[in-house]
Amino acid sequence: MTDDAANVGGHRATDSRAITEGRLSARRIFAQFGTFAIFIVLVLLASTQSDVFLSERNIMNVLRQMSGIGIMAIGMLFVVLTRGIDLSVGSIAALGAVSSALLIQQYPLPVAIGMVVALGAICGAISGFLVAFLRLPAFVITLAMMTAARGFALILSNGQPVMPGADGAPLSAFGTSFTFGFPNPALLMFALFAVAFLVLNYSRFGRIVKAIGSNEEAVRLSGIAVSWHVMAVYVISGALASIAGILVTARSGVGSAQVGVAAELDVIAAVVIGGASLMGGRGGVINTFIGVMILGVIGNIMNLAGVPGYHQQVYLGVIIVAAVVMQHGTSFLRR
Amino acid sequence: MALVELDNITKSFSGIRALSGVNFALQAGEVHALVGENGAGKSTLMRVLGGEMRPDHGTVSINGEPVRLTGPIDAIRRGISIIHQEMALAPDLSVAENIFLGELPARIGWGELRRKARALINRLGFDIPPGALVSELSVAHQQVVEIAKALSREARVIVFDEPTAVLSMGDAQRLLDIIRNLRAEGVGIVYISHRLDEIFAISDRISVLKDGRNVDVVTPDKATVDDLIRMMVGRPLSQMFGEKPPTTIGDVLLKVTDLDLPNGVGGVSFELRKGEVVGLGGLVGSGRSEVARAIFGADPIRLGAIELHGKPFRPRNPKQAVARGVNLVPEDRKGQGIVLDMEIAKNMTMAKTGPVTTLGFFRAARERKVVDGLIQSLRVKLGHPSDPVSSLSGGNQQKIVLAKWFHSGGDVVLLDEPTRGVDVGAKTEIYSLIHRLAAEGKALLIISSEHAELFGLCDRVLVMGEGRLRGELRPDDYSEENLLTLSIGAAAQDRQEALA
């Protein structure tokens, strides 16, 4: 009986080491650290190709360039975890860029920013409501939002870049300066990734979001309001896309409706390179961050190496496939 | 010569041995039963036979020839068909498509396919429209489709991994008849079940596994149920259903009046009192699960009134039901009960996060304590609480669903097939937990196709038939026959009245 209880009544203390060792099987390591390994390989490769690559200036440049994509990737990760997709992030970013350039001319900076973020959140809420409560397909709904939000941005800006003039100075000052040696937009991205990490891994909300992507019905039958959680991830995605748009205005000093064209594709690519599954339930914040960095480094190396723009697109496509095969491919290579 | 022979099979998962040097042989025209506790390694052994898993060591021989199975398709081509414990159907395809999946002809003649599917299903004694989507079927009917799928392949070896766990007695009996026919045709059959009466009724030989090792191979005439249990569990079980501790039955907790559902279930009225364990019996498809789901807010209610603690209660979704203290252990654990890819611990605390969170964030130490407590009290066999539920054996997965709701701690607990796929030892544990909940003053409604379980456990048993509540059995009237008469007999009378 005592023997029995030791075996059945729970995990055995003496075994826990064996278990963790067992867990470090090649496949697990790959799933956990595959993205990171790809990143390291890329960085090593890049540093042999160009002396400039590892210079502080260049690194900071990449970080700044990727901050918008990174911030949107956080929202996309949440959406993708619920088995959804958000194609509207690039357009909402454009709306954010234009409306921030307009609103800072009339309101104090914090109020204007708050309004712009709220606008993005409302766009997300509309998509989220339709997807979560009316059960319409996310792909179609956010495709519609992608068109509508871009159109709205064009209307607001009259199709012309919006120059906030002197009123835009404080925002520009934020967007172009450095703190602790890092560009402010990159720091904002780091902060948001940190918050997302805590939320996804330690909060009830994060846990439910992940669970919804794996088995929505089981979550519903656990007495959890699935629809509200699904709607919330689109709100988060919209708000973050708006922030990404504000950062573009901050960096460039101009609010343009042409911001973020096709950005949703980069964002989805980053999330997928980071190992998230578009079938929901699988994906992590740190890996998504690395996915964003991989995307940035690839673009950067090719620029430094003088690869022509059109060629870059082809290589990028190939590299995305390679990264995803390395991420997911091990499961069918194993057979 | 054996039809198939598994020799010295060893298989580990992330450092844990699931099988250690197991031998198993199957002759043509024999029913060889495989029994053992949850997690003993039965399904894993069969996955090796089905080419779904490669053993770390050991050989698989077919007709005396060692083979190296490259995958499930290879095994199917060699005449080995497995009916899985965790069903593996495509929910959005029709019944007919599922049955012939993998061997669909290049040009599908739909009429032909449906005719064949219907013939197979009829042979099993069921009537399921071959055009229906699998996702619309009850779990029992899904199981029938699984079985039809295996039969369609004209296999020489068929493995039944707990096929009757979701079937009612009558349906299970019919399945056993079919198995006898297959045996007569010279098919070799492996039969896995936790229902030992079935094992004795059908098998020619019984292999017992414990902790991934062979214990013994016996013939049913040379062993008793108690012998088998002793071999499986390692100790004799004193009393299957235990004693219900003296419990005072108190006020009415839940009162259902003239419940009417859009899916044809109607006229259901009953009461559950504090401290009461009430059974809900009847055939599969008689509307038992539907009633439970409606009370839980999972399905809409058309008409009727429910009162909880004397106040009106009309849940529009499970969240409202859980908030008012109504819990449901659903019948389909894989689809509705657990999040397979999620950690065991997280599944357990999912339905009630309050005690283990502060401001929406989890407190690791507190959660760990709750989870450890649940693992102990339900004797879950697992590697580590942070492993995914998918790494557990079927019966242990069921215990995770139970753990989730025991933790949630509602006043009214609806249990739909709570011991599905659970081994004898663990069943007694679950029964004593049910008694404990009743003693704490909760009201329990238990749906089970294992009628002996209802009789052993419940203070009274409500009987349903064809979507209607037909009546109630008191302990003095407990018998299989009375239950069936209430359920079917009344239905037959109805039909006669309708004709007249």
Ligand SMILES: Nc1ncnc2c1ncn2[C@@H]1O[C@H](COP(=O)(O)OP(=O)(O)OP(=O)(O)O)[C@@H](O)[C@H]1O
């Ligand atoms: N994919 C897997 N990954 C990790 N561990 C696994 C996996 N599959 C099975 N196991 C472990 O192997 C052991 C045997 O499991 P198996 O499913 O064969 O049990 P079983 O005898 O069929 O039990 P049950 O009666 O509950 O169905 C269990 O301890 C289980 O946790």
Ligand SMILES: [Mg+2]
């Ligand atoms: Mg099993």
